[in-house]
Amino acid sequence: MATITVKNIPDDVYAKVKASAQDQHRSINSYIIDLLANQSRSTPSAKSAIDLLEEMKRVQQRIGHLRLNDSLREVRDGNDLD
Numbered sequence: 001m002a003t004i005t006v007k008n009i010p011d012d013v014y015a016k017v018k019a020s021a022q023d024q025h026r027s028i029n030s031y032i033i034d035l036l037a038n039q040s041r042s043t044p045s046a047k048s049a050i051d052l053l054e055e056m057k058r059v060q061q062r063i064g065h066l067r068l069n070d071s072l073r074e075v076r077d078g079n080d081l082d
Helices: 011-023 027-042 047-064 067-077
Strands: none
Touching: 011 027
């Protein structure tokens, strides 16, 4: 496993992390590892952003001839966009 050293942590930040770890009956190390793991799971990856852009391009190609207002009008009127 990798090791990370974090220097120059502000005293107030350290105090909050320490208090939160103690509230959860965990070590500071365990608490920080959990914070990092949760953050890495909740942050969208570059791949998912690229996938989203590609999907947007496919949709634009399919209905690119329509402006947004036209598209909304078509949907509201029950017309097929294809």
